[in-house]
Amino acid sequence: MNIKPLADRVLITPAPAEEKIGGIIIPDTAKEKPLQGTVAAVGNGTKDEEMVLKVGDNVLYGKYAGQEIEYKGEKFIVMRQSDVIAVLG
Numbered sequence: 001m002n003i004k005p006l007a008d009r010v011l012i013t014p015a016p017a018e019e020k021i022g023g024i025i026i027p028d029t030a031k032e033k034p035l036q037g038t039v040a041a042v043g044n045g046t047k048d049e050e051m052v053l054k055v056g057d058n059v060l061y062g063k064y065a066g067q068e069i070e071y072k073g074e075k076f077i078v079m080r081q082s083d084v085i086a087v088l089g
Helices: none
Strands: 010-013 036-042 056-059 067-071 074-080 082-086
Touching: none
Parallel strands: none
Antiparallel strands: 010 036, 010 074, 036 056, 056 082, 067 074
16 A cells, blocks of 8 residues: 555545445435445554554444545545544454
8 A cells, every 4th residue: 555644544445335225226426425444554643542443444434534535546535543433343
């Protein structure tokens, strides 16, 4: 991964949005924004907040958390570790 988040930020690959519901294909404009993803990269944390997330963690995050970016045709979300709600087991 060529992107390295700084401080207490994490880089998340969002899970793909649901494309079909009971045989009905949902257009891109009507798809719900996914609220879970996989951690692709983590920062080093700060002196006040230790980095507890690690690459590969499946996480849940808030609907409006983070900043969406696109790098080499792939979509990511950069957010603070505190915006992550839970780690899925």
